[in-house]
Structures are given as C-alpha cells and as structure tokens.
Amino acid sequence: MADLSVSDEIAAFVAERDWAQFHTPENLAKSIAIEAGELLECFQWDTDAEVDQVREELADVLTYCLLLAERIGADPNQIIRDKLAVTGEKYPVDRARGRSAKYDAL
Amino acid sequence: MADLSVSDEIAAFVAERDWAQFHTPENLAKSIAIEAGELLECFQWDTDAEVDQVREELADVLTYCLLLAERIGADPNQIIRDKLAVTGEKYPVDRARGRSAKYDAL
Amino acid sequence: MADLSVSDEIAAFVAERDWAQFHTPENLAKSIAIEAGELLECFQWDTDAEVDQVREELADVLTYCLLLAERIGADPNQIIRDKLAVTGEKYPVDRARGRSAKYDAL
Amino acid sequence: MADLSVSDEIAAFVAERDWAQFHTPENLAKSIAIEAGELLECFQWDTDAEVDQVREELADVLTYCLLLAERIGADPNQIIRDKLAVTGEKYPVDRARGRSAKYDAL
Numbered sequence: 029m030a031d032l033s034v035s036d037e038i039a040a041f042v043a044e045r046d047w048a049q050f051h052t053p054e055n056l057a058k059s060i061a062i063e064a065g066e067l068l069e070c071f072q073w074d075t076d077a078e079v080d081q082v083r084e085e086l087a088d089v090l091t092y093c094l095l096l097a098e099r100i101g102a103d104p105n106q107i108i109r110d111k112l113a114v115t116g117e118k119y120p121v122d123r124a125r126g127r128s129a130k131y132d133a134l
Numbered sequence: 135m136a137d138l139s140v141s142d143e144i145a146a147f148v149a150e151r152d153w154a155q156f157h158t159p160e161n162l163a164k165s166i167a168i169e170a171g172e173l174l175e176c177f178q179w180d181t182d183a184e185v186d187q188v189r190e191e192l193a194d195v196l197t198y199c200l201l202l203a204e205r206i207g208a209d210p211n212q213i214i215r216d217k218l219a220v221t222g223e224k225y226p227v228d229r230a231r232g233r234s235a236k237y238d239a240l
Numbered sequence: 241m242a243d244l245s246v247s248d249e250i251a252a253f254v255a256e257r258d259w260a261q262f263h264t265p266e267n268l269a270k271s272i273a274i275e276a277g278e279l280l281e282c283f284q285w286d287t288d289a290e291v292d293q294v295r296e297e298l299a300d301v302l303t304y305c306l307l308l309a310e311r312i313g314a315d316p317n318q319i320i321r322d323k324l325a326v327t328g329e330k331y332p333v334d335r336a337r338g339r340s341a342k343y344d345a346l
Numbered sequence: 347m348a349d350l351s352v353s354d355e356i357a358a359f360v361a362e363r364d365w366a367q368f369h370t371p372e373n374l375a376k377s378i379a380i381e382a383g384e385l386l387e388c389f390q391w392d393t394d395a396e397v398d399q400v401r402e403e404l405a406d407v408l409t410y411c412l413l414l415a416e417r418i419g420a421d422p423n424q425i426i427r428d429k430l431a432v433t434g435e436k437y438p439v440d441r442a443r444g445r446s447a448k449y450d451a452l
Contacts, residue, residue, distance in 0.1 A: 054177040064170035065383020071160040073340035087217035111193035128285035171277020179446035234391035266389040276382035283372040299429035323405035
C-alpha cells in the first residue's frame with residue numbers, strides 16, 4: 029500500500045486561505061462525517077460506483093482526517109499502529125480468521 | 135504534518151485474518167461512514183472530547199480510508215493532491231481567504 | 241404506512257430528565273448522524289441484518305429527528321410534504337420511473 | 347410535538363416512480379446516513395444554520411426512515427416507544443437528570 033506524504037501541501041493550502049480558525053476538532057469531526065456521507069453516496073443504489081467520484085470523495089475524507097490528526101497533535105502512523113494493536117487483541121487471528129463477526133460474537 | 139507509512143502493517147493485519155474478502159469498495163465506504171459516526175460521538179454533547187477516544191476513532195476512519203484507496207488502486211497522496219487542485223479552483227485565495235462560506239456563496 | 245403519534249411521549253421522556261438543555265439544533269443534527277451510523281452498522285458486512293437491532297437503531301434516528309423538528313418549530317408532516325413537492329419537480333414521473341439515476345443524469 | 351401522518355403520500359410518491367425496487371433495507375440505511383450527512387452540513391462551520399435548508403434535509407432523513415420502517419414491517423410509533431423503554435432503563439431519572447454523560451459513566 030502507498031503511504032501519505034502530502035500533509036505539508038494540505039497545511040500550505042489551509043494557511044494560504046487562513047482557514048485554520050475554522051478547524052476546531054469538533055468542526056473537523058463533523059466535516060469527516062459529512063464527507064463520509066458523500067463518499068457513501070457513490071454507492072447509494074449500487075455496489076458499483078463511478079471511480080473518479082470515489083477518488084474525490086475519499087480524498088476529502090482523508091484530508092479532514094489529516095487535519096484533525098495535526099490539530100490534536102497525533103501522528104497518523106502512530107494512532108493507526110496503536111489501534112491495530114488494540115483491535116488485534118479483540119480479534120485474535122485464530123478466532124477471527126475469515127469471519128466478519130463482531131468480537132463479542134466470535 | 136506527519137505522513138503515513140503504516141499501510142504495510144494494515145495490509146499484513148488484514149491478510150493474517152483473511153479479511154480482504156469482506157473489503158469490497160461499498161463495504162469499506164459503509165465502514166468509513168460508521169467509524170466517522172463514532173468519531174463524531176466524541177463531540178456529541180460537547181466541543182471538548184476525550185483525546186484518547188478521538189485518537190482511536192480517527193485511527194479507525196483512517197484505516198478504512200487507506201484500505202479503500204488500496205482497493206481501488208488509488209495512491210492516497212495523489213488523490214489528495216488532485217482534489218486540492220480542484221478545491222483550489224473553487225476557492226481561490228483572494229476570495230476564500232478567512233471565509234467559511236461555500237464556493238457558490240463566495 | 242403507519243403514522244407517528246409518539247411525539248408527546250418523547251417530550252415527556254426528555255422533560256423528566258431535563259435534557260432539553262443539550263438539544264441544540266446542532267447537537268441534534270450530530271446525534272442524527274451518529275445514530276444513522278449505528279443503523280448502518282447493522283448492514284456493514286452483509287445486506288441481511290438482525291431485525292431487532294435495526295428496529296432499535298432506526299428508533300434512535302427517528303427520535304432525534306422528531307426532537308429536531310420540534311426544536312426548530314417544524315411540523316414533520318409538513319416538511320416531508322413540502323420536500324416531496326420539491327423532489328417531484330426534480331424527478332418527474334415520466335423520466336424518473338424505474339430509474340435510480342440522480343436528477344441531473346436523467 | 348406534532349405527529350406524522352404523511353406516510354401514505356410517501357408511499358404514493360414511490361409507487362408512481364416504481365422506486366420500491368431500489369429500497370432494500372440496506373440501501374435505505376445507506377440513504378439515511380447520506381441524508382444525515384447533508385443535514386449535518388448545515389452546521390459544518392457554525393452552530394447557526396439556514397432554517398429552510400435544515401427543514402429540507404431533515405425531511406429527507408425522515409422520509410427514508412419511514413420507508414425503512416415500512417420495509418421491515420415496523421410501526422414507527424411502536425419502535426420509538428419500545429426504545430424509549432430500553433433507554434429509560436439505562437438512564438433512570440434520578441441519575442440521568444440534567445446530565446449528558448453516557449449511561450456507563452453515570
């Protein structure tokens with residue numbers, strides 16, 4: 029999988045427009061949910077979606093996620109890694125393998 | 135801002151559990167919206183949120199975003215960069231500076 | 241289809257707990273999105289969902305919707321009816337019949 | 347609070363357009379989440395929102411909720427009432443009064 033190295037470009041984009049004042053953690057969390065809804069709209073009536081549309085909406089979700097990570101002083105790599113460890117405890121390989129059940133139903 | 139380099143760890147985590155079979159683009163888009171709702175729940179009644187909770191929920195959104203990017207063959211860096219260019223056209227610096235209005239109201 | 245007549249019971253439930261103070265329009269909009277995510281979780285990996293779970297989550301979305309309608313002084317019947325009229329203009333029967341396409345693609 | 351009596355009009359609107367074929371429970375759950383995101387967008391950067399916009403987006407959420415209730419054979423009144431009973435158990439008046447804390451933190 030590819031890695032993200034675009035964070036500085038996002039920061040510059042925001043700084044040029046003086047938009048950081050709007051980027052409270054709460055507003056960013058709302059923005060992530062709003063953009064996630066737009067991404068989901070690509071799949072509203074169909075499992076197939078127009079791929080260019082998916083790319084654009086996914087980019088919006090990712091952008092707000094990186095802004096929120098920055099805003100709360102979190103390293104995206106580290107929080108993902110930390111959460112994988114937590115999830116790994118709840119879904120041990122031997123019980124979770126090939127199953128989509130929730131951890132409390134495994 | 136920090137960059138993401140954790141994608142290979144996510145891929146290994148999923149492979150170990152044989153979960154890729156569940157990760158259709160549609161299911162991942164649903165998962166992103168679900169996790170975005172959990173992130174928003176940290177701010178349901180308050181603008182202040184418990185930061186450890188925010189980190190965990192944000193990590194979940196990011197993880198599904200990276201899985202979807204991988205699944206549709208998109209480079210996260212590139213789609214964010216491409217979308218910034220589109221957004222930059224809609225929100226030129228001179229008109230958007232310091233304003234949260236939508237582009238059609240600028 | 242059945243109609244809703246439970247609104248007074250919701251109002252009493254909230255009044256007993258003195259919760260109206262938390263129910264700003266913004267907080268209710270967040271709550272609707274959060275509960276919509278929980279409803280969607282019933283269908284995260286499968287088109288079939290556990291029906292009791294769906295009923296509970298749908299009830300939560302509906303409850304917050306009725307609270308928001310009340311809060312902004314809107315009659316739920318009337319806003320639905322008004323919006324159906326708007327949607328009917330965008331999706332005339334002769335062009336929209338049997339199609340899930342968005343109005344600008346009809 | 348006002349009650350809903352518009353369900354028959356929604357049913358007629360859908361029947362005229364032969365749209366029931368698209369209204370699987372899963373698609374309706376996605377639609378509720380999508381519209382909830384649009385409702386939230388009214389409050390993205392501000393606690394004040396344009397009320398006409400809120401009414402329209404709230405109407406969309408409510409419409410899909412009533413369609414889902416109908417689709418799974420649930421009486422909206424009854425599921426709301428049933429869920430209030432469950433929530434009442436988790437949030438007893440004496441402990442929950444005037445507090446927005448989650449039940450496991452009361």
